[in-house]
Amino acid sequence: MDHQLLAGKKGIIFGALDDQSIAWHVAEKCHQAGAAFTLTNAPVALRFGKIQELAEKTGSELIPADATSMDDLKELLSRSMDVLGGQIDFVLHSIGMSLNVRKKRGYTDINHDWMLKTFDISAISFHKLMQTAYHLDAMAEGGSIVALTYIAAQRVFPDYNEMAESKALLESFARSFGYHYGVKKGVRVNTVSQSPTWTTAGSGVKGFKEFYDYADQMSPLGNADAGECADYCVALFSDLTRKVTMQNLFHDGGFSSMGINPALMGMDGDDG
Ligand SMILES: NC(=O)c1ccc[n+]([C@@H]2O[C@H](COP(=O)([O-])OP(=O)(O)OC[C@H]3O[C@@H](n4cnc5c(N)ncnc54)[C@H](O)[C@@H]3O)[C@@H](O)[C@H]2O)c1
Numbered sequence: 284m285d286h287q288l289l290a291g292k293k294g295i296i297f298g299a300l301d302d303q304s305i306a307w308h309v310a311e312k313c314h315q316a317g318a319a320f321t322l323t324n325a326p327v328a329l330r331f332g333k334i335q336e337l338a339e340k341t342g343s344e345l346i347p348a349d350a351t352s353m354d355d356l357k358e359l360l361s362r363s364m365d366v367l368g369g370q371i372d373f374v375l376h377s378i379g380m381s382l383n384v385r386k387k388r389g390y391t392d393i394n395h396d397w398m399l400k401t402f403d404i405s406a407i408s409f410h411k412l413m414q415t416a417y418h419l420d421a422m423a424e425g426g427s428i429v430a431l432t433y434i435a436a437q438r439v440f441p442d443y444n445e446m447a448e449s450k451a452l453l454e455s456f457a458r459s460f461g462y463h464y465g466v467k468k469g470v471r472v473n474t475v476s477q478s479p480t481w482t483t484a485g486s487g488v489k490g491f492k493e494f495y496d497y498a499d500q501m502s503p504l505g506n507a508d509a510g511e512c513a514d515y516c517v518a519l520f521s522d523l524t525r526k527v528t529m530q531n532l533f534h535d536g537g538f539s540s541m542g543i544n545p546a547l548m549g550m551d552g553d554d555g
Contacts, residue, residue, distance in 0.1 A: 288521040290317035293367040293423075295359070297323050297350060297412075298377030298431075300332040303482045305431060306377035307337055308513035314341040316517050318373070321363040323348045350378050350408035356415040363421075370423035373520035376412060376430035379405045379484045381446045387489075390444050398445050405449035406456065413460045417467070425469045427520045430457060431512075432474040432531065434539055442489040454531045461529035471528040473519060478506035478535045501544045502536030 294313060298306035299322060313320055322338050326347040329335075338345040344366045348355035363371060382397035409430050416422050435443040436450035454474045461472035479485060479495040488494075499506045507515075515534045518524055533539040545552035 287317040288517055288523070289313055289373075292318045292372040292520065293363075293369060294318050294320035294373040294375070294520065295323060295363050295371055296320050296375045296377070298375070299334050299337055300324065300328050300483055302333065302337075303509070304377070305477065305480060305482060305509045305512050306375060308509040309375050309377070309516045310337055310341055310343070312510070312513040312517050313373075313520070314343075316521075318520070319343075319367055320373075321346050321359075321366055323359055325349050350376075350412065351403045353411055353415060356412055357419065360416055360419050360421040364419075370426070371416070371421050372423050372426045374412070374416070374422075374426075374428045375516060376409050376428070378408055379431075379446065379449070381405065381444055381449070384444050384446065384487060384489075388444075390441065393445060401445050402449055402452060405446065406452035409453050410456045410460065413456070413464065413472070417460075417464065420468075422464070422468055422470045425471075425522075425525060427471045427524070428457075428464070428473075429516055429519050430474050432476045433479075434476050434533070434535065436476070436531075437539075440494065442494070444488075446488075457531070458529045465528055471519075471524070473527060473529070474531045475512065475515060475519070476531055476533045476535060476539070477512050478502070478508075478538065480506070480509050480512065482509070497547070498535070498538050500547050501541050502538040503541075503544075504536035506538075507534050507536050 296306055296310050322343045323346045329347050346359050346362050348359040381401045383393050432450045435447040436454050457472045457474045464470035479498050
């Protein structure tokens with residue numbers, strides 16, 4: 284797409300691991316749209332992922348940060364302002380990891396210490412990030428902060444496990460912090476609830492292929508892919524969405540509004 288919607292804007296993008304990551308696509312689209320940004324991920328992901336490639340491609344500085352560490356977040360925000368030459372206009376939080384999913388513990392047999400760690404990585408990190416930015420006055424007036432979420436926060440997807448509660452918490456932080464940041468600096472805070480997408484985090488969920496296919500067939504527009512999600516994030520970072528805040532925005536081809544889709548039952552769904 285040929286536009287410069289983010290010309291002159293400065294950002295921070297969390298969570299690009301490899302070229303399947305949603306954050307990777309967001310970084311590429313932000314770069315095409317004229318933004319300058321820093322890239323960040325957990326130190327371990329910097330060792331094993333391919334993010335260095337993305338940094339070179341987009342001319343971005345790579346700053347390691349564990350998103351659960353307030354010290355790392357402080358360093359990341361300060362360094363990003365130095366590198367980019369001023370306050371930050373947009374931030375993408377694209378972080379999710381469940382220890383119980385990874386270690387194949389079912390929902391009725393959860394290890395609660397791991398659950399707390401999951402909440403810390405996948406949700407509380409969002410509050411930590413915003414609180415750090417708030418106290419450092421790191422966001423520019425009218426800036427935009429977006430976190431990625433999934434509809435399991437509202438509906439039951441049994442294999443999504445404790446990530447469902449992580450996403451509910453994440454979405455609640457967006458609303459509550461969105462109030463405080465709106466009053467203080469006109470900063471927007473939203474979550475984008477994305478279709479199932481083929482990535483490292485996504486495909487780690489048991490039965491992912493089945494619920495990917497189900498969602499694709501249920502949605503009148505089909506699943507949204509990572510590139511389309513990135514386009515939506517660019518719109519939310521831009522000045523075209525200045526009064527959108529404290530929302531959970533479904534980016535899912537219509538899935539969230541469906542009851543049944545006749546096509547899934549082999550029936551003709553066309554009314555015409
Ligand atoms: N893939 C899907 O189906 C889907 C659907 C809806 C929402 N989402 C959400 O999109 C976001 C991005 O996930 P993705 O699908 O692109 O997968 P991904 O695995 O590419 O991205 C997850 C990222 O989280 C990072 N991370 C984990 N622990 C961290 C820590 N302590 N500090 C900093 N970073 C850490 C990982 O290194 C990785 O880069 C997640 O919030 C995920 O829940 C994904």
